[in-house]
Amino acid sequence: MNSTATTTPVLEVRGLTKRFGGLTAVKNLSFDVHGGEIFGLIGPNGSGKSTAMKAIMGIERPTAGTVRFEGHDVAGQPAHKIARQGFGMVFQHSRPLNRQTVLENIMVALLPDSLFMLFPDKALTERAKWIADRVGLGSVMHRRPPTLPFADLRRLELAKAIARDPKVVLVDEPFAGLTLAEVATFSELIRSFRDEGRAVMLVDHNVKSVAALVDRVLAMYLGEEIVTGRADEVMRNETVRRVYLGGAIETSARPESNFADKVPLLQVENISVHYGKAQALENVSIHVHQGEFVSVVGLNGAGKTTLFNTISGFLPYSGEIIRGGEKLRGISPAHIAKSGIVQCPETRELFGEMTVRENLDLGGQHLEPAEQAKQLEWLFELFPILKQRQGQMAQTLSGGEQQMLAIGRSLMMKPKILILDEPTLGLAPVILEQLSKALEKLRQTTPITVLLGEQNVTFALPHADRVYVLEHARIVWEGDPGRFAAEAGEGYL
Amino acid sequence: MIGFFKSRLFWISLTIVIVASTLPWYVSGYILGLLTVAYYFGVFAMAWDLLFGFAGEVNFGPTFLIGVGAYTAGIINNQFGISVSMCIVIGALASVVAGFVLALPALRVRGPYFGLTTLVAVLILQNFIVVFADLTGGEIGLTIPDVLSIDAGVNYWIALGFMTISAAILYGLSQSPVGLVLQASGQDPVQAGALGFNIVKHKLAAFIVSAFFSGLSGALLVFYFGTASVGTVVDIAVGVQVIVAAVLGGRRTVLGAALGAIFLIVAGEFLRPTGELATFIVSAVALVVILFFPGGFLGSVLSREARQ
Numbered sequence: 001m002n003s004t005a006t007t008t009p010v011l012e013v014r015g016l017t018k019r020f021g022g023l024t025a026v027k028n029l030s031f032d033v034h035g036g037e038i039f040g041l042i043g044p045n046g047s048g049k050s051t052a053m054k055a056i057m058g059i060e061r062p063t064a065g066t067v068r069f070e071g072h073d074v075a076g077q078p079a080h081k082i083a084r085q086g087f088g089m090v091f092q093h094s095r096p097l098n099r100q101t102v103l104e105n106i107m108v109a110l111l112p113d114s115l116f117m118l119f120p121d122k123a124l125t126e127r128a129k130w131i132a133d134r135v136g137l138g139s140v141m142h143r144r145p146p147t148l149p150f151a152d153l154r155r156l157e158l159a160k161a162i163a164r165d166p167k168v169v170l171v172d173e174p175f176a177g178l179t180l181a182e183v184a185t186f187s188e189l190i191r192s193f194r195d196e197g198r199a200v201m202l203v204d205h206n207v208k209s210v211a212a213l214v215d216r217v218l219a220m221y222l223g224e225e226i227v228t229g230r231a232d233e234v235m236r237n238e239t240v241r242r243v244y245l246g247g248a249i250e251t252s253a254r255p256e257s258n259f260a261d262k263v264p265l266l267q268v269e270n271i272s273v274h275y276g277k278a279q280a281l282e283n284v285s286i287h288v289h290q291g292e293f294v295s296v297v298g299l300n301g302a303g304k305t306t307l308f309n310t311i312s313g314f315l316p317y318s319g320e321i322i323r324g325g326e327k328l329r330g331i332s333p334a335h336i337a338k339s340g341i342v343q344c345p346e347t348r349e350l351f352g353e354m355t356v357r358e359n360l361d362l363g364g365q366h367l368e369p370a371e372q373a374k375q376l377e378w379l380f381e382l383f384p385i386l387k388q389r390q391g392q393m394a395q396t397l398s399g400g401e402q403q404m405l406a407i408g409r410s411l412m413m414k415p416k417i418l419i420l421d422e423p424t425l426g427l428a429p430v431i432l433e434q435l436s437k438a439l440e441k442l443r444q445t446t447p448i449t450v451l452l453g454e455q456n457v458t459f460a461l462p463h464a465d466r467v468y469v470l471e472h473a474r475i476v477w478e479g480d481p482g483r484f485a486a487e488a489g490e491g492y493l
Numbered sequence: 494m495i496g497f498f499k500s501r502l503f504w505i506s507l508t509i510v511i512v513a514s515t516l517p518w519y520v521s522g523y524i525l526g527l528l529t530v531a532y533y534f535g536v537f538a539m540a541w542d543l544l545f546g547f548a549g550e551v552n553f554g555p556t557f558l559i560g561v562g563a564y565t566a567g568i569i570n571n572q573f574g575i576s577v578s579m580c581i582v583i584g585a586l587a588s589v590v591a592g593f594v595l596a597l598p599a600l601r602v603r604g605p606y607f608g609l610t611t612l613v614a615v616l617i618l619q620n621f622i623v624v625f626a627d628l629t630g631g632e633i634g635l636t637i638p639d640v641l642s643i644d645a646g647v648n649y650w651i652a653l654g655f656m657t658i659s660a661a662i663l664y665g666l667s668q669s670p671v672g673l674v675l676q677a678s679g680q681d682p683v684q685a686g687a688l689g690f691n692i693v694k695h696k697l698a699a700f701i702v703s704a705f706f707s708g709l710s711g712a713l714l715v716f717y718f719g720t721a722s723v724g725t726v727v728d729i730a731v732g733v734q735v736i737v738a739a740v741l742g743g744r745r746t747v748l749g750a751a752l753g754a755i756f757l758i759v760a761g762e763f764l765r766p767t768g769e770l771a772t773f774i775v776s777a778v779a780l781v782v783i784l785f786f787p788g789g790f791l792g793s794v795l796s797r798e799a800r801q
Contacts, residue, residue: 057687058686059683059686059687078686078691079683079686079687080686080687080688080689080690080691080692083686083687083688083689084689087687088687089684089687091683091684091687095680095681095684097673097676097677097680099745100673104673107670107673108670108673108674108677108688109688111670111673111674111690113674113689113690113691113694114671115671115694115695115698116671117669117670117671117674118665118666118669118670118671119669119670120669120670160688163688164689
C-alpha cells in the first residue's frame with residue numbers, strides 16, 4: 001500500500017498542539033494519511049493519542065497547528081462541520097438509542113443536519129439497510145440494541161461512522177473488548193474501508209494489536225512523536241521499546257519459597273468480570289504472600305485496573321477472592337479498605353482543592369492522633385517533597401508529586417496490602433527513579449505486601465518478587481522476574 | 494410514522510381520548526374542572542419531557558416559560574382588552590422569545606449549570622411580578638376580564654382538544670427524524686457532533702418548541718381560571734409538580750408525561766379528605782416510582798417491549 005505515497009494525502013496534520021491549562025497533551029504533531037492507507041497512532045495511556053484524534057475531529061479545539069483535509073484547513077471548526085466534510089469516527093464506547101432498532105440507529109447517522117426533516121426518506125432506509133449488510137448486521141437490523149451481543153454493538157458503531165461515506169475514518173481502539181475471533185472479522189472490515197480508498201486512522205495503546213492491520217504507525221509518548229514507520233520498524237525502535245519496556249532490566253527477586261506463610265495472604269481464584277457484554281477478566285487467578293511484592297504487568301486495556309477494582313470490592317465477579325482464609329465476597333469496598341487492602345488508583349483521585357496535608361490526614365483519619373503523627377513523620381521521610389508541599393493545594397502539584405501524594409495517602413491508612421495501579425503513568429523518568437527508591441525502601445524496611453500493576457516493565461520488574469503477565473483479560477505468564485525477558489518479553493510489546 | 498397508526502399505542506390513545514370526550518355528559522362539573530386543569534398540566538409535562546427526555550437537558554424552570562406565556566396573555570388582555578385568542582397567541586410567542594433568550598446563553602454552559610440557570614430565571618420572573626405589582630397584580634394575582642367560556646363542559650373540551658393536538662404534535666415530533674437526532678444529541682452529544690449534527694441548534698429548537706407549548710398552555714390556563722397568580726403558574730412548587738409528573742409518567746415517552754400530570758392532580762384531589770397528608774402521600778408514591786421504576790409508568794412498559 002506504499003504506492004499511495006506519491007499521491008497527495010487526504011489528511012495533512014502539521015504542528016498539531018493541544019494544551020489544557022498548563023498541561024500540553026499534544027505537542028507539535030505532524031503526519032499525513034493517504035487515501036487507501038491505514039495509519040496507526042499509538043502510545044501508552046496519557047500519551048495524548050486520543051486527544052490528537054479528538055483535535056483532528058474537532059471534538060477538542062486544537063491550540064495550534066493545521067489539519068488539512070483535501071487541501072483546506074479544518075482545524076478549529078466544530079465537530080459537526082468537520083464530520084459533514086467527510087470524516088467519520090468510530091467511538092470505543094457506544095451509547096445507541098435503545099428504543100430504536102439497529103436500522104433506525106444507522107438511519108440517524110444518515111440524516112441531514114436540518115430541523116425540518118419530519119418524515120423519513122425511503123432512500124435513506126434503503127441506504128441504511130445496505131450499510132447494515134455491509135458491516136454484518138443484516139440479520140439483526142430490526143432488533144433493538146439492548147438485545148445484541150457486544151461485537152454487534154461495535155459493528156453498529158462502525159456502521160454509523162461510515163454511513164455518510166466519509167473519506168477519513170478515525171477509529172478509537174478498534175479491538176477493545178473483542179474476542180480473538182471477532183478481532184479477525186473487524187480487521188477484515190477495517191481493511192475493506194481501506195480498499196475502498198478511504199484514509200483510515202486507528203488509535204491504540206500498543207503496536208502489537210494493530211501491527212497486522214496498519215500500513216504505517218506513529219508512536220507517541222508524552223504528547224510527542226517518537227518515530228513513524230512500518231509497524232515492525234516501530235516495534236524494533238529503541239525509544240519505543242524503552243517507553244513500553246523500559247531500558248535494561250535489573251531484578252532482585254526473593255524466591256517464593258522464602259515466604260513463610262503456607263496459605264498465601266491474598267488468593268484470587270478464577271475470577272471473571274464483565275462490563276455489560278464485554279469480558280474484562282477471564283478466569284484470572286493470582287496469589288500474593290505475606291510481605292511479597294508482586295507485579296501484574298500488561299498493556300493498557302489488558303484488565304489490570306479491573307483486577308484491582310475487583311479485589312477492592314467495586315465490581316461484581318464470579319470466582320472467589322480470599323484474604324487470610326476469609327472470602328471477601330459481600331464485604332463493602334469501604335470495609336475492605338479499612339481492613340488493610342488499600343488501593344492507590346491509576347487516576348490518583350486526589351482531593352484537588354484540599355492541601356497536601358489535608359489529603360494525607362484524610363488517609364490517616366482512623367488512626368489514633370499519636371499514631372497518625374508517627375505515620376506522617378515516617379511518610380515525610382519516605383517522600384520529603386510532601387513535607388515541603390504540605391500547605392499547597394493538591395491540584396497545583398506536578399504529576400510526579402501528585403503521584404507521591406496519592407501513594408502517601410494510601411500509606412497513611414497503614415495498609416497490609418498496598419495495591420498500586422500504574423503509578424508511573426505519564427511521569428518523566430526522573431520521577432520514576434524517586435518512586436523506585438521509595439518502593440525499594442518499603443520493601444527493605446517494612447512488612448508491607450505490595451501488588452503493583454504496570455505497563456512499564458522496567459519499573460515493575462526490579463521491585464517484583466514474582467510477576468504475572470495479563471493479556472487480553474487473561475493471565476498468560478507467571479514467574480520469576482529474571483525469566484521475564486527471556487520468556488515473556490518478546491511477545492509483550 | 495405510518496406504523497404508528499397501526500400500533501397498539503395509537504388505538505389505546507384514541508380510545509382514551511374518545512372516552513374522555515364523553516365525560517361532560519355524565520360527570521359533575523367539579524370533576525370536569527379538575528380534569529381541565531390536569532390536561533393543561535399534561536401539556537406542561539409533555540413540553541418538559543421534550544427537553545429532558547430527548548434533548549437531555551434538565552429544565553428546572555418550566556414555570557418560567559409557563560409564567561411568561563400566562564402573564565403576557567393576562568396582562569395584555571387586562572391592559573388593552575385584546576381578544577382572548579390574540580392574547581393567547583401573543584402569550585405563546587412571548588414565551589418562545591423568553592425561552593430563546595434564556596436558552597441561548599444557558600445551552601453554552603455544561604452539566605448542572607443549565608438547570609441552575611433555568612431555576613434562577615424562575616426566581617427572577619417571580620420577583621419581577623411582585624415588584625411590578627401595578628402591572629402584574631403582584632402577590633394578590635392578576636384579574637383577567639375575559640374567560641374562555643363559562644360552561645364547564647366547553648372548557649373541558651377545549652382543554653382536552655388542546656392536549657390531544659399538543660400530544661399528537663409533540664409525540665410526532667419526538668418520533669420524527671428530527672426527534673431521533675435530538676435524542677442522539679441528548680444521549681451522547683460528542684458522538685452526535687461527530688456524526689455531523691449541530692447539537693446547540695437542535696437543542697435550541699427543542700427549547701423553543703417546549704417554550705411554545707408551555708406558554709400556550711399557560712395562557713389558556715389563565716383564561717380558564719380568569720386570574721393569574723404566582724402560586725398557580727410561576728412558583729417553583731408548580732414547576733416541581735410538572736417535573737414530577739413527567740418523570741412519573743415516563744421519561745422519553747411524551748405521552749407518559751400527560752398521564753403523570755393527570756395522575757398527580759387527580760390523586761391529589763381524591764386524597765384531599767386526608768388534609769395535609771395528601772401532598773405527602775402523592776409525593777411518597779412519586780418517590781417510590783422514581784426509585785424503583787425510573788422509567789416511569791409508560792417507560793417501564795416500553796422498555797419491556799424493547800427487550801423482547
